[in-house]
Amino acid sequence: VYVVGDNNVILRYNGSEWETVTHGYTVNFQSVWGTSADDIYAVGNSGTRLRYNGSTWNQETYGMAVNDIWADTYNYYYSVGDQGEIYENYGSWNSMTSNTTTPLNSIFGNDTNIFAVGNDGIALIYASSNWTAVSSNTNETLKAVWANNETAIAVGMNGEILQYKNSAWSAMTSGTGEILHGIWGNSSKYLTAVGSNGTCLQFDGVNWTSVALPVSAQMYDIYGLSRNRMFAVGTQGTILKYAPINHTCYQNTLSDPIALTIVESEAEQVTVTLSWSNADLLTSSGFYINNSQTTSYTFTSTAFENDRITLTIMPITDASGSSVITMTVTDSTGLTGVDTIDFQVIKA
Known part of the structure; x- marks a missing residue:
């Protein structure tokens, strides 16, 4: 497990403790994703992409600030950025036509579609080799998106949670007005979202309910290896591990x-x-x-x-x-x- 942050920080969890990763670059990181232990990207400001090959980190720079990165099952990487930029990488980085200059904050996909969301409620979907805007029915800034082959879920400002189903986005009742920064799911019936002031919500397939965290920090992201093993990260170096088994x-x-x-x-x-x-x-x-x-x-x-x-x-x-x-x-x-x-x- 890797986590990244401001001031050049990359940490690696070795199964028992967190280790600082030395890479030699000056970056405020925003996101990290890997397809294997020897193929990992950490991305951040000024279009910086650091790629780990199993032994060294090497810099690749394209475009403006990179806010998020994700890879599909074919190990193709996709990134989104501050001016509506979307890049894809299946050997080298190439710009994709997004038809927007609105900042994009998050990207995630399933076997057939890729979803990107951002400021002012913008929501894009990639299908049939084209990016298309789909009405989210909100003007709230969307901070994160998660998807599987059944649905997609986006979260954002003022407790906004949206679900994509039957080719349309619709609002879900979150029960909170806090900013929701991150979301991850084990399935469409088991989702966890985190946000400001230690907010944590879990979805059971019917309702979102609040879950108490041991901190009140801003929680920025969450990811899991399974529903019984998740990691959430936040301000001031906060890292939480959920492992009830x-x-x-x-x-x-x-x-x-x-x-x-x-x-x-x-x-x-x-x-x-x-x-x-x-x-x-x-x-x-x-x-x-x-x-x-x-x-x-x-x-x-x-x-x-x-x-x-x-x-x-x-x-x-x-x-x-x-x-x-x-x-x-x-x-x-x-x-x-x-x-x-x-x-x-x-x-x-």
């Missing part, structure tokens, strides 16, 4: 069974694959799925039933500490779902 065991002791539930809409082959962040604590020989020593487990699901498997873990001898365990579920069509566990080993 935690499992603990003692040093040199097999963990209690961890129950995993998987629901598929069809009876098909499903594979559960495990990865972990701390190689000094865990190794592949220490994972057991349904009592089989493995990090990749395949079974036949039952349509619309709760398929339950159990995970037990044996840490490396005499090791203690914590690790994030990532579980990736892949079905026969290639669709995937991801969830995470915070796993801690305590000294005996």
Whole structure:
């Protein structure tokens, strides 16, 4: 996980603590996105784009201030900026025709469309190789947008929340007048938005409700690896981690069974694959799925039933500490779902 900010700041989370990343450039960063551990962009003022190749950060400068960056599943990058600029990169940066000079603050997309939003309620959609303005039915500045294949959600000034569905934007009831700066979702039925004065809202598919945060800072953005592992960032270096699923065991002791539930809409082959962040604590020989020593487990699901498997873990001898365990579920069509566990080993 990477976060960026003013005064040249890039931080990297190694699974247990934040580390300062040295890059050698002077930038007030606005956004960061990566497609892999060795392909990451950090963007900011004066059109600056720093690209990390796995060993060094290199500068690429195009256009005016860059406010946001996002990449699709084909690893094509898109950025938006202060004068309505939109750039795309699939080998090199190229300007796209946005037909606006209104500042654009955020960009995000799904498998078929890309959405960009900005000041004065501007909302653009990219489809069939063209950017087109779509009425948002608001003049409020929109700060952020998130999308999946079912919907798109935009948030902004005065608690504005909009949903894009059936080719139109419509207002949602947020219950707040605070500025909403960031939004992220695990699905269209589980969304989290953050904003000014420590505002945090969660959507359950029907209603937005307020969630208390341990700070009152301006929260500027949020992103998650799963609905049980999210990071939010704000003023004065504030970083919050949401990770309610935690499992603990003692040093040199097999963990209690961890129950995993998987629901598929069809009876098909499903594979559960495990990865972990701390190689000094865990190794592949220490994972057991349904009592089989493995990090990749395949079974036949039952349509619309709760398929339950159990995970037990044996840490490396005499090791203690914590690790994030990532579980990736892949079905026969290639669709995937991801969830995470915070796993801690305590000294005996």
